[in-house]
Amino acid sequence: MLACLLAASLAALAFVTTGGVDVAPNTWAEIVLTVIGAALAITVVWRGAPARAWGAPALIAFAALTVLAAVSISWSVQPDDSWLEANRTLSYLAAFGGAIALARLFPERWPAIVGAIALLATILCGYAILVKVFPAALDRGNELGRMRAPFGYWNATGLSGALGLPACLWLGARRDRGRLLRGLAVPAISIQLTVLVLSYSRSALLAAVVALALWFAVVPLRLRAALVLVLGAAGGAAMIAWGLATHALTRDRAVLAARSTAGHGFGVLVVLVVAVMVLVGVAAVFAMDRAEWAQARRRRIGALLLAVVALAPVAGLGALAASSRGFTGEVSHIWSTLTSAKPTVGDNPGRLVEVSNTRPLYWSEGLDIARHSLLKGVGAGAYGTARLRYATDHRTVGHAHSYVIETLADLGLLGIAVNLALLLAWGVAAVRSTRLRRLSDADPERVGLLTLLAVVVVFGVQSAVDWTWSMPGVAVPALLCAGWLAGRGPLRQREGLLAQSRGLRRSPGGIAIVLAILTGTVLAAWAIWQPLRAVNADGAAIAAISNGNATLALSDGRAARTDDPLSVDPLFELSAIYTALGNNAAAVDELRQAVRLQPANPDTWLTLGLFYVHRNQTRAAYGPLSMASRLNPSGYVEIQLLTRVRAELRRLGAAAVS
Numbered sequence: 001m002l003a004c005l006l007a008a009s010l011a012a013l014a015f016v017t018t019g020g021v022d023v024a025p026n027t028w029a030e031i032v033l034t035v036i037g038a039a040l041a042i043t044v045v046w047r048g049a050p051a052r053a054w055g056a057p058a059l060i061a062f063a064a065l066t067v068l069a070a071v072s073i074s075w076s077v078q079p080d081d082s083w084l085e086a087n088r089t090l091s092y093l094a095a096f097g098g099a100i101a102l103a104r105l106f107p108e109r110w111p112a113i114v115g116a117i118a119l120l121a122t123i124l125c126g127y128a129i130l131v132k133v134f135p136a137a138l139d140r141g142n143e144l145g146r147m148r149a150p151f152g153y154w155n156a157t158g159l160s161g162a163l164g165l166p167a168c169l170w171l172g173a174r175r176d177r178g179r180l181l182r183g184l185a186v187p188a189i190s191i192q193l194t195v196l197v198l199s200y201s202r203s204a205l206l207a208a209v210v211a212l213a214l215w216f217a218v219v220p221l222r223l224r225a226a227l228v229l230v231l232g233a234a235g236g237a238a239m240i241a242w243g244l245a246t247h248a249l250t251r252d253r254a255v256l257a258a259r260s261t262a263g264h265g266f267g268v269l270v271v272l273v274v275a276v277m278v279l280v281g282v283a284a285v286f287a288m289d290r291a292e293w294a295q296a297r298r299r300r301i302g303a304l305l306l307a308v309v310a311l312a313p314v315a316g317l318g319a320l321a322a323s324s325r326g327f328t329g330e331v332s333h334i335w336s337t338l339t340s341a342k343p344t345v346g347d348n349p350g351r352l353v354e355v356s357n358t359r360p361l362y363w364s365e366g367l368d369i370a371r372h373s374l375l376k377g378v379g380a381g382a383y384g385t386a387r388l389r390y391a392t393d394h395r396t397v398g399h400a401h402s403y404v405i406e407t408l409a410d411l412g413l414l415g416i417a418v419n420l421a422l423l424l425a426w427g428v429a430a431v432r433s434t435r436l437r438r439l440s441d442a443d444p445e446r447v448g449l450l451t452l453l454a455v456v457v458v459f460g461v462q463s464a465v466d467w468t469w470s471m472p473g474v475a476v477p478a479l480l481c482a483g484w485l486a487g488r489g490p491l492r493q494r495e496g497l498l499a500q501s502r503g504l505r506r507s508p509g510g511i512a513i514v515l516a517i518l519t520g521t522v523l524a525a526w527a528i529w530q531p532l533r534a535v536n537a538d539g540a541a542i543a544a545i546s547n548g549n550a551t552l553a554l555s556d557g558r559a560a561r562t563d564d565p566l567s568v569d570p571l572f573e574l575s576a577i578y579t580a581l582g583n584n585a586a587a588v589d590e591l592r593q594a595v596r597l598q599p600a601n602p603d604t605w606l607t608l609g610l611f612y613v614h615r616n617q618t619r620a621a622y623g624p625l626s627m628a629s630r631l632n633p634s635g636y637v638e639i640q641l642l643t644r645v646r647a648e649l650r651r652l653g654a655a656a657v658s
Contacts, residue, residue, distance in 0.1 A: 003115035010116065010480075011123045014160075014473025019152045023084070027532040029472055030091035031525045037094025038521040040101035045513050054489035055100040055429050059093075061422035066093045068411055068418055069380040073566065076379020077386050077600035080531065080567035085381030085410075087528040088470070095476050099483025107493065110448045113484055114167050117455055117477055121164020122188045124150060124473070125195040128157050132198075132249060133267035135259045145250040147199045156468045158201025159458070161192035162208035163477060166215050166454035168192065170447065172228030172281070173221040179285045186281030187274045189232025194239040198250060202357070207461035215454040218434075220442045224288050231284055235277040242269050359401045359465060365390045366405035370412065377412035378600075385601055388632040399467035406467070429486040430456075445491055452481040534564030538573050545577050553577045568594040568604055575611070587611065595624070602631035606638060613641060618648045 016025045069086040076082035102109075131138045131149040139149060146154040172185030196204055212229075216222055243250050248258035249266055368390040369378055378386040383406050384398035391397075400406035407415045430436075434449045459478035463469045537560035544553035554577055560570035571594040578587035591608040598604050605628035612621035622645050629638040 002112040006116035007119035010120045010477050014124055015150050017472045020471040023532055023535050027528055030087055030528050033091040034094040034524050037098035038517050040098040042514050042517055044101045044104055045510055055486035057425035058429055058486045059097055061425045062093050062096055065418045066090050072379045076382045078382040081381040082379040083566055084531060090524055092479055095479045096483040099480045100487030103484045103487035107488055110445055114170055114448050114451050118164050118167035118171050121160055121192055124160040125191045128195045129270055133263045135263050136256055143253045145252050147195055151471055154199040155201045155203055155466050156471050156474050158196050158199035158204030159462050159468055159474050161196035162204045162458045163455055164192045165208055166211055166451045169225045170451040173224035180282060183282030183285045185228055186232045187277035190235030190277050193233055193236030197240045198243050203462050203465045207458045210461050211454040211458040214457055219447055219450050227284055231280055235273050238273050362401045363405045366400040366409040369409040373412055375412045376414050377410045380410050383409045388602055391634050394636055401466050403463040403469055426486050433485050433488040452485055455481045531564050534560040534567060538570055541573050545580060550581055568598055602628045618645055621645050
């Protein structure tokens with residue numbers, strides 16, 4: 001029951017926050033996460049028995065990262081984005097700390113965490129398939145063939161499938177609990193693999209392969225898990241093959257009628273495959289429970305499976321050597337393709353076996369930013385603005401598609417150092433909890449914790465080459481697993497702090513800590529809420545001026561400015577209101593304030609230049625447009641306007657001479 005409740009809560013988080021870019025739902029989600037984390041911390045302080053603070057170093061390092069993100073607002077080139085990023089980091093800290101608290105309070109409930117991850121992944125992947133089955137009802141405007149619901153981003157959708165695979169292996173391979181529940185792991189794996197492949201997400205596929213290799217290497221349930229994985233993969237292969245062969249389902253720009261027809265056929269196949277896989281899974285569980293193999297035989301077969309996995313890279317090297325370019329030539333070709341800043345990669349199933357990608361372009365821009373702001377970076381979440389100075393194309397890119405590269409660009413070497421400290425502290429805690437060096441220990445809880453470790457590895461590998469850490473729907477489940485591993489402590493302690501406690505801890509120190517947590521939570525929730533208040537006030541100002549109520553529009557615009565003094569949007573809106581009222585002096589003053597607030601943002605200079613252009617003030621427009629072009633040299637609008645203004649200035653100069 002707890003696993004179902006937790007999975008439902010995490011699924012609701014994913015469906016509400018989707019791609020992590022909508023301010024309103026993400027703001028409320030961040031507030032809820034912060035409050036829940038604080039409530040769990042208070043429970044530990046107020047009701048828990050005294051015990052060693054396992055996970056405290058990792059929590060302190062995470063808090064230091066949060067503080068650094070918040071402090072970076074003071075030097076950020078895009079301070080309002082840095083405020084939003086600091087809010088997100090704060091909510092992630094609360095989720096991580098809350099998981100540590102849960103592990104300290106209820107260490108015996110670890111199966112609910114693993115089960116929740118398996119169920120969550122199945123829910124998210126099931127919805128992704130459902131959208132493909134009923135496109136007219138659920139996603140009429142989407143003409144992309146790749147699966148991308150519910151996040152609106154295919155790599156996050158693929159990641160949701162990858163996150164569930166280790167948990168489903170644990171569910172199907174464990175020796176306790178009901179056979180029906182264990183048998184359901186097989187169709188769940190089929191669903192997750194289908195979404196993983198049909199999202200065409202190479203990063204999620206890579207993360208899944210790495211995590212599964214780790215799981216099979218450290219978990220002593222290889223034979224049972226291998227059978228579950230093979231059976232699940234067989235069901236997934238049937239759905240994948242049908243999907244890839246149906247162009248209206250998995251190719252771009254298919255008409256809605258064709259997508260609907262193909263989707264309905266796909267739905268029938270999914271129902272049939274899932275029904276068969278349920279029967280196959282339950283039968284396999286019965287067979288595994290009845291099989292009696294000697295320990296020596298199991299070890300030999302397990303060693304054979306490990307050997308097969310280990311020989312896979314050898315086979316790959318042999319294929320490279322047998323290619324027409326030879327080993328060194330093929331390696332050189334792959335490396336040059338992988339690192340090319342001018343990629344050619346299609347949006348079709350063939351991309352799964354291609355190495356060309358756009359990431360080297362984003363990474364090179366991130367490194368350019370870092371070289372000019374090496375120590376402290378350009379501010380949390382400011383990569384999207386800072387990259388414009390170094391960009392060579394017109395794409396709108398908000399993230400570096402690598403947590404490491406973006407951290408280096410946003411927070412510089414300080415951010416890298418804090419993250420390394422966090423990784424080290426968490427790694428030490430995870431090794432302590434999982435007893436990672438004892439590979440033969442089949443203790444059920446240890447196997448469950450190793451499964452949680454594999455889930456964290458999935459997220460970590462994928463975050464190294466993408467930006468899904470910004471999406472709470474996939475980041476928070478991974479943080480839940482990571483926090484549980486950090487806070488669990490040695491497995492010899494089986495009893496939680498609540499069970500050990502003999503009553504409320506009403507000491508003056510405990511009361512002071514509780515009051516500090518309550519105060520900090522209120523302040524944190526208020527800080528998270530302010531950007532949303534500004535957005536709402538800004539929208540109200542637009543509605544008021546559209547209705548001809550200038551007084552109310554100005555009042556709402558000023559309220560937005562007060563709520564979020566770091567954003568230039570209220571200044572732009574106030575300028576538009578003053579322009580509508582015919583007060584050009586006040587309008588241009590608002591735009592100049594925007595320039596002073598964000599002088600490294602090309603949009604502020606461009607907006608000021610456009611103001612002058614629209615009023616035929618060519619000489620006044622030249623300076624702001626020149627600065628905008630300098631900050632965004634590849635910007636199409638900046639180039640066109642500056643060229644036009646220069647031509648007009650030459651004409652005026654020639655006319656003055658004549």
